[in-house]
Amino acid sequence: MMLDRAVTIVPDHADHMDAIYRYQRHIYDASRKYYLLGRDRLIQDLNAGPGTHVLEVGCGTGRNLIEAARMWPRARFYGFDISQAMLDTATASVARNGLAGQIALTQGDATDFEARKLWGRDGFDRIFLSYTLSMIPGWELALDEAARALAPDGSLHIVDFGQQERLPGMFRDILFGWLRRFDVSPRGDMLPVLEDVAARNRLTLDFAPLYRGYAWSAVLRR
Template sequence: MDAIYRSQRHIYDLTRKYYLLGRDALIAGIAPPPGGTVLEVGCGTGRNLIAAARAFPNARYFGIDISAAMLETARAKIAAAGLSHRIELAQGDATAFNSTALFGVAAFDRVFQSYTLSMIPDWQGALREGASKLAPGGRLDIVDFGQQEGLPRPFQVMLFAWLAKFDVTPRATLPEAVRAAARDNGLTGRFASLRRGYAWSASLSRG
């Protein structure tokens, strides 16, 4: 990840805003309870955490990323936004991390994964790990690339080939994985296709 993002991190937000669709809708729907805790798994440059902290100022925010380079950029952006006192970051593996050791928080009211599962080899493990960090009444929200099922086939072929250059693989079995995680963990699952399948969104709720 550091090799990929050491240079890209400087232009990441500027370029990604045009095709990482559904991120802002996810953030707008987080709605944590007053004094609640929110964790982003794969926080990247900190863009989403800053937006969430501004939208819902009565919550505490945390982010993990495996890339030290991305975390360096995220900390700088969060400091520039004047939010260092409300957003805490740590380096961690999305598939296995100890949030108590990292943040002193065992479970969160909201967890979200925005365009991260398509970049993580063990993405099912990351999905299960995120779900395992939910507090009672908590919810895991996901948005990522879909299968372009409602769009012309040439567009899908072109997009998937381009994404592959960045080691990004849209997860065709995400709906089944969400259902399995819900069944295995006593959660309520939800799945939706956005913009004719360009993006998929999902959630897992506890209680």
């Protein structure tokens, strides 16, 4: 059964994200590479061979999709984000790297999307969310939508902030205080929510803390 929880959706979330990242998007990748740990590990674990269709939910500047397309050149990649400002940066970056024929982008809401409407597809072989759950109001719904969009034998890959459980408490307080300035909220109840999603969708779940709990990683497989 689905866990009993209240889910709050912010109607103007797209405008809010545009306001936050309208200017930050220009320095986002340079500033985030030092603390969004585990992203490249996730990309490597996609194992996206020839003909694999891969979706990133909340693609931001397109950094992850570009790295994934380079690592898995015979796969096809898709991405969406709720922020048009971020998508403008992503579209320019994809074109600049000569990957417009391998990566398709559009605007969408992680808590309510249809693969068929956005891409003309019924599902994806791989779906990933990299440091997006901590930024999405109604993030539980985003997990449900991603699980629903998995193709047979597909897998859902996640990395996000953990609870810093094996790091000094002062470090956790400073990091979380800084993240709140950007409306980023590490999800302390991520594991039970993932377990619920896995059970309801008949998926297996592998969950692991990374870097002494700085980040949490999960893979759900159909």
